[in-house]
Amino acid sequence: MGQKYYNSLILALQRMKRTFFTILLLTLALTAQSQTAVTIKKADKLTQDIVDDKPIQKLIGSVWLIQGNTNIYCDSAYVDKVTNSAKAFGHVKIIDTVDSLDIKGDYLEYDGNTRLAKFRDNVVLKDSAGTLYTDILDYDRVLQVGTYREGGKLVDTENTLTSNLGKYFSQTKKAEFFDSVRLENPDFFLKTDTLYYSSLTTRSRTYGPTEGYSTEGDTLTTQKGLLYISEKSYSEVYEGKMVSIDYDIEGDTLIIDDVKKYYTAHQNVIMTSKPDSMTIFGEKGYYDKIKEDALVHTNAYLRKMVQGDSLFISADSLYSKQKEDTLGKYLLAYHDVKLFKSDLQGIADSVSYNFTDSTIYMYQDPVIWSQDSQISADSINILVKNNKIDRMDLAVSSFVIQQDSLKNFNQIKGRDMQVHFKDGMIQRTDVFGNGESIYYIVDELGATSMNKTKCSNLAIYFENSFVSELRTYREVDGRVIPSFEILNPERTLRGFSWRMSEKPKLEDVARHLRYDK
DSSP states (O other): OHHHHHHHHHHHHHHHHHHHHHHHHHHHHHHHHHHHSOEEEEOSEEEEEEETTEEEEEEEEEEEEEETTEEEEEEEEEEETTTTEEEEEEEEEEEETTTOOEEEEEEEEEETTTTEEEEEEEEEEEOSSEEEEEEEEEEETTTTEEEESSOEEEEESSOEEEESEEEEETTTTEEEEEEEEEEEETTEEEEEEEEEEETTTTEEEEOSSEEEEETTSOEEEESSOEEEEGGGTEEEEEEEEEEOSSEEEEEEEEEEETTTTEEEEEEEEEEEETTTTEEEEEEEEEEETTTTEEEEEEEEEEEEEETTEEEEEEEEEEEEEEOSSSSOEEEEEEEEEEEEETTEEEEEEEEEEETTTTEEEEESSOEEEETTEEEEOSEEEEEEETTEEEEEEEEEEEEEEEEOTTSOEEEEEEEEEEEEEETTEEEEEEEEEEEEEEEEEEOTTSOEEEEEEEEEEEEEEEETTEEEEEEEESSOEEEEEEGGGOOGGGGSOTTOOOOGGGOOOHHHHOTTGGGGO
């Protein structure tokens, strides 16, 4: 009797379990149906009608339709229960109670099965990040993506963006713009054909040809695209160029901070200072717009136009700096410096160039070559006038060597010197302190002799690379030696070193002439 009772109890429990699950499934089905079906919440008037050979419910006045979290408001509507769809007319609005999405328009076709909302005419999509305006918008409620194909405008707290084609992702607050894209804010205007944007970060990324313009007159151009964060006034330009009133900057990557007015460039860098007619080339560089400082290094060299002629200077680093005490500017070149000009070549460890007085200052074992002359000293200052070398000032251990047409070496040595030029050739050399000289004389019969002189100060005048006159001052010790009596040790002054093999060629200085093309 006990066993039978126990078995009956088990069977009853199993029947109850099956009944419970059946009720649960029915409940879930009804709930799902209520979530997916477009239902009528409110309308002033409801009638049945036939539209396009289909039975529909015709709603008029203060219409309110619901599907899950989606609320549809309009002046009138057609509801098709068979297809679970609706057409809404006049003051149409969709409000999502979960993600704070609000879409308005004059007309809507809504498919409750696919949850695709097709808005037409005066469409406005608004959420917490921004507002989208268009006349034709297809909004996918499942993917939460709105698409327009005939022009649209997105406005947020930072920017206004327009394009012919676009997508807006309401969940991530991101957008994609295509075809005639324009971005505008009070400080910047940008145009391109492909732009990805985030309203949360104000980050824009363009692809392909892009142009940008700042209210200060700066222009950005690139064929590869750029990154722009309007909130930070920050840009990265790829294989592009920035053009400002005073400076042009090119490079594989340009990083532009318009808050600090600080710009950096990487790889294949070209920086042009327009007021100075100067272009600097290298692999890395920066420009400080506030301080008017610029630095380029790694394979760096510059080209400066001087009255129509190009002066090239290469170095490990090139630094252009505005003087603080005057309105002038100067250029510093550091380490392994080489100079090339059509009538002047030189080397030194460091060089500075003063833009105000067009003077080149050379330090640490400087050597200059001009025509057939070699000039060296502990330091050399070169004054350029009217596109020509006007004068060189030599300080400490000064030495000038000139090779004449007979391959003889005229030499001048002293503590300090001034070398004067005319039409690119040495015209006169003044020696101050510990003066020594060797120069060769050719008489009327063609015989050569050597004049060797020592004195405190002296001046030597040249004509067509030959010494035309010698003037000596104080403590003169000189003699003339016929060619047949000249011994080899007497042919050079102490410290003589002919370094013509170190004379730079253009390709040694301007190592990346491809940039000039």
